[in-house]
Amino acid sequence: MQRTLRFDSFEENEVNRCSDYYLHASGKGVNVARVLTQLGERAVHLTHAGGRDRELFLKMCIDDGLEVLAEDSRSEIRTCTTILNSSRGTSTELIEEARPTSAFVEEGIRRRFTALLQDIGVLILSGTKAPGYSGALYPWMVKQAVQRGITVILDLKGDDLTRSLEYRPRVIKPNLSEFCGTFLPELSVAEHEENPEILAAVRKKARTLSREYGVSTVLTRGSRGVLAWDREEELESPARGVTPVNTIGCGDAFTAGLAHVLARGGGMAAALKKGTDCAAANAALLKPGVIRE
Numbered sequence: 365m366q367r368t369l370r371f372d373s374f375e376e377n378e379v380n381r382c383s384d385y386y387l388h389a390s391g392k393g394v395n396v397a398r399v400l401t402q403l404g405e406r407a408v409h410l411t412h413a414g415g416r417d418r419e420l421f422l423k424m425c426i427d428d429g430l431e432v433l434a435e436d437s438r439s440e441i442r443t444c445t446t447i448l449n450s451s452r453g454t455s456t457e458l459i460e461e462a463r464p465t466s467a468f469v470e471e472g473i474r475r476r477f478t479a480l481l482q483d484i485g486v487l488i489l490s491g492t493k494a495p496g497y498s499g500a501l502y503p504w505m506v507k508q509a510v511q512r513g514i515t516v517i518l519d520l521k522g523d524d525l526t527r528s529l530e531y532r533p534r535v536i537k538p539n540l541s542e543f544c545g546t547f548l549p550e551l552s553v554a555e556h557e558e559n560p561e562i563l564a565a566v567r568k569k570a571r572t573l574s575r576e577y578g579v580s581t582v583l584t585r586g587s588r589g590v591l592a593w594d595r596e597e598e599l600e601s602p603a604r605g606v607t608p609v610n611t612i613g614c615g616d617a618f619t620a621g622l623a624h625v626l627a628r629g630g631g632m633a634a635a636l637k638k639g640t641d642c643a644a645a646n647a648a649l650l651k652p653g654v655i656r657e
Contacts, residue, residue: 365417365443366390366652368610373451388651389424390444392491392519394432395616395653396623399642401429402655403624408433408484410476412469412494415440433480435472439463439494446612446652455611465496473497477505481512486627488619489528490519499523507531515626519619521546529577534626536573537582537619540566547573558588571596580632582622582639584615590640594632601636604644613652617642 370384393409400407409430413421414437421441425432442460449456487509489502502520506528509516516533518525521542529536538546544553544562547569553562570581570593582592589602621642625635645655 365421365441366446366612367443368446368448368612368650368652370448370450370650374447374449386650387424388653389421389428389430390613390652392616393488394425394430395613396488396490396519396620397430397432398428398653399617399620399646399655400624403620403642405624405627407431408480410473410480411435412437412439412465412473413441414438415463417441417443433476435469435476437465437469437494437496439465439496446610448610448650453608455608457612462492462494465494467496470497470501473501474504478508481508481514484509484514486515486517486623488517488519488623489524490616490619492521493524499527503527503531506533517619517623517626519615529573529579532578535580535582535622537584537622539584539586539615543569543581543583558585563591566591567593567598582636584618584643590618590636592632592636599633599636601633601640604640606644606648608647610650610652611647613654614643614646616653617646617655 366388368386369382371380371382374380393411397407397409409432411434413434422432422434440463442462444460445458447456502524506516510531517535517537518528518533519537521538525546541553544551548565551562551565573579573581574593574596580594584590587603592599618639621639622635625638642655649657651657
């Protein structure tokens with residue numbers, strides 16, 4: 365659940381009042397699926413949902429035209445909050461950590477996933493698992509999909525990403541900070557940090573991953589655009605100049621645009637351009653994870 369509060373100005377340690385506030389179904393998987401749906405693809409979002417807001421969450425997804433398979437986790441759905449400060453043009457995200465799922469949830473997710481494999485061409489795994497899932501879940505999903513010739517795109521980080529690489533996904537798409545935290549932890553790169561030393565180390569590692577696993581690496585870098593290594597060819601897609609309204613979901617919109625082109629047999633350069641266009645469209649809108657309202 366994504367609560368968005370828009371303020372003309374926002375002062376820390378003061379009482380702040382806003383007249384514009386909204387509640388949407390969101391989260392990385394929801395955002396990706398919603399943009400894919402708006403691009404004309406059939407997208408099925410597999411997730412879990414439970415607690416007092418389960419039915420409201422599912423209704424909002426249906427209202428957005430989403431096809432959702434939600435295992436009942438009996439755990440509360442988290443509500444994350446976005447603070448939009450119009451005077452500064454900033455988006456501040458307050459993230460509630462996910463509640464642990466019950467032990468039986470992974471079994472249901474695996475069962476639903478196996479059934480879905482019969483009817484999909486692209487698998488996107490997006491975001492950090494909630495506590496309660498095993499570390500084997502994502503690698504198992506990647507293995508099952510690749511064995512069936514399904515294109516796999518991973519927007520993951522950490523162990524979920526490194527343990528999945530041996531099964532040779534098509535694309536990995538962390539942001540720059542996540543890539544360094546996963547593969548180059550000695551660099552300790554902050555969210556918006558970048559310098560020639562960092563980029564040199566990233567280039568070397570991305571090419572190594574390509575040689576070892578046949579994977580393409582796509583790194584989103586916010587306003588600095590996107591760097592990618594398709595196999596070992598380096599590609600770049602500059603960011604689009606927009607006046608941002610809400611930047612929440614831009615990375616997810618990018619993932620959807622990228623997948624849309626790759627699913628239709630397009631090349632990586634065209635996929636990067638489409639992803640960048642979708643991210644810019646999302647940034648210019650109030651609702652997270654959309655390219656039109």
